[in-house]
Amino acid sequence: MTSQTTHTFDREYDTIVIGAGMSGLGAGIRLAMFDKKVLILEKHSISGGLNSYYTRFKRPFDVGLHAMTNFSPRGERKSPLGKLLKQLRIKHEQLNLSEQKHSTIVFPDTKLSFTNEFSILIEEIAQKFPHEIDGFLKLVDEIKNFNEVSLKNEYQAAKSVVSTYLKSETLIEMIFCPLLIYGSAWEDDMDFSQFVIMFKSIYLEGFCRPEGGVRTLLNLLLETYEQRGGELEFKHGVEKILYDGKKVIGVQTTKGEKIKANKVLSSMGAPETYARIDEQEKKTSAQTGRMTFTETIFITDKKPSDFGFHETIYFYNNRNKYLYRNPQTYYDDQSAVICFPNNFQDDDNPEGIIRVTFMADYTHWKKLLSEDRKAYREKKKEMGETAYDVVKKLLPNSWDAKIECIDTFTPTTIERYTGHFGGTVYGSPDKSRDGTTPYQNLYLCGTDQGFLGIVGSLLSGISMANLHVLSQ
């Protein structure tokens, strides 16, 4: 066939994992644990990917952490969190998880609150949508009995399934709102399996936060990986995935090294991975997702709880319908996710923090950044002001805290630091449920295998390593 070039390799591994985000680290730990010679290559200078951290204004910031979904208490072993801790041999108490207080979905005429105690949401729905409660309970039964993690599930539009149980358009929109914005690569609707995953992880299990934020988790993962003998190289990206016409045989790195590997596990995303294979060997493509976000983080001198405000996360929507779609402009200010990290049971932050996420369009930000940096900065500033107006509407009238500093990131920031095309967070709408690709010995893990969020992507890495390397 093609590519008759013979390669001389500098080093050799059983498996190369591309990316030290959650899924790459999860996969790496499993492989190292069972004595596979494994190398994680990470292009950035630190780990975490979409859920990393940085320091600005002399303060620690988390990139993505609003809340860890899938909370389950210590001793629970069948839950996604229980499974992943068991598989990585990490103890629940090492994460020091603190549960949310309560969160609320806010629509123009109705609010629905929920906590990690599912009965609260049932009561809320019974009270505010009395005609829907029977249907809702039946839907919950179907969800509980559905095997959402089966690698064979076909795409099924979730809204059409849910509307067989519920009649109220508003209730349907409200239930979908947190699930879409916390995990859908598709606009307006999502795959039913993904809906079930998100429903369980948010409503049935719930939100929590590790003490110290995402650093705690990442440090634990890195430590575990190192103790198990895994190798990790930062600032060392994969430039090309080498394919000999029959199978993948290794990678070529940004430092010009050629490294041989029996298997390559990629957490970069599907389109990003396929773009690293020689054009002439092209066998497939995956679309770049259209959903991306901006986030503005406010550090304040007082905390929301000082004003009697205890919401953990607000899912705010100012329209009757919830438009989960690319806004075709810089950002959509009619809906937002607002996270108050101080409002978990234990608050280890010395200052007030408010995070506001808007849906955004990558193209607008990209164009502005490349044409006019000053205008880009102005736009960020304007967005911050808009975001703070939304926050003030939701906080008690007495709120008078002073803003100490503001940090904003846009889809171009996400692209720059994680390499995700179009600054996507939930990846491509084309998922590979079983992690296989048209290229032998090349597998996907993480977001584009279909499991996302912190817990989801860790589990993805674990299960892809189990399936494609350890059980072979």
Place this chain on the structure above:
Amino acid sequence: MDKQEVRQVVLDIIADVALDEDVSNLKDDVALRDQLDLDSMDFLDIVMELKKRHQIEVPQEDYPQLASMQSCVEYLRPKFQ
């Protein structure tokens, strides 16, 4: 290795795989799955640990032989000789 020693080997592995679950009262003739929260991921781990610690290979078609402690011991003992 005698039966008791093989049993101990398996027990040590299960204790590690099942993390903080109590394995001291396992009944030998009852399926492990019915006494402990073990799923297919855990069985894979038991097999991987056998290979790692004792260089014993258990092919996929033999996984059913690991159903109970008794069947584990019977199946694995010859492999320890």
